[in-house]
């Protein structure tokens with residue numbers, strides 16, 4: 001397949017590009033570089049030895065997408081492009097709705113016009129809101145607790161309606177739990193702008209001496225050690241889930257949603273301990289107040305993806321930590337070097 005990969009210069013997008021290319025597929029990237037670097041795509045080319053045509057621009061730019069379709073045969077798309085910071089989304093909701101929904105609608109309209117009706121959509125476990133029970137299955141109640149989450153939920157709704165109305169569309173939404181890790185080559189990894197929002201890039205920057213200590217957001221949750229529990233999965237496993245989904249699309253019309261998670265919960269303190277094992281250093285931490293909007297426990301029931309996509313996680317959290325440390329040590333300033 002020749003795959004249009006939106007957001008293909010980002011953390012998750014670059015790892016998907018590598019797995020697609022290594023599986024024999026072609027990749028064309030569209031990315032506006034708002035939270036990513038062109039260097040990341042050059043690294044993908046270095047890892048795979050394959051060229052990656054890329055277009056710098058926005059998915060909501062119809063002319064740009066038309067140019068991509070005019071210049072390449074596109075069989076399917078993986079749509080990762082989007083804004084993703086929960087806190088920022090509560091401060092700038094219109095930006096999030098405009099950006100994330102415009103991009104999805106413009107992409108789907110352009111694909112439809114060109115008869116390319118196979119799509120894998122980057123969704124998120126955030127569509128489950130504050131879950132009533134864990135592990136979370138795909139049939140759990142849906143709800144959004146912030147505008148970012150709402151854009152994922154609405155995105156899924158748009159795609160479900162599209163698949164219902166136009167039955168030759170084949171769509172899979174992948175609900176990511178917490179992707180961590182980096183490519184084992186150490187050439188690509190997460191390179192957040194400014195202060196990291198997420199736990200793992202923050203831990204990595206503390207381990208590297210760029211930040212003083214990890215702030216643990218609350219130790220009074222109803223969990224074994226009181227800190228928040230999440231389902232961390234290696235980004236290479238996550239990326240392979242997209243290859244599995246694309247290859248499954250050929251067998252089924254309509255829209256399906258699958259959880260991509262390990263099925264295991266890990267606390268913040270356990271995550272810090274795993275990283276300490278990987279880097280061989282003590283990681284200073286301080287417990288502070290809960291972060292508003294955080295939930296206590298979130299982990300997946302990934303059995304539908306196991307069964308129907310033939311996908312499961314194969315990397316451990318210790319491997320993910322070792323890979324993050326390799327990436328962080330070799331690229332102390334990310335792709336900015």
Ligand SMILES: O=c1ccn([C@@H]2O[C@H](COP(=O)(O)OP(=O)(O)O[C@H]3O[C@H](CO)[C@H](O)[C@H](O)[C@H]3O)[C@@H](O)[C@H]2O)c(=O)[nH]1
Pocket residue numbers: 084086124125126177178197198199200202214215216217218227228229230268291294298
């Ligand atoms: O500096 C930090 C950062 C995080 N945490 C804690 O670490 C855990 C993981 O936090 P992340 O910010 O890494 O991840 P979240 O689970 O909060 O959020 C992620 O998963 C969500 C879905 O569940 C959304 O998709 C969201 O976009 C994505 O970042 C939470 O218990 C959080 O309280 C800290 O203690 N200190």
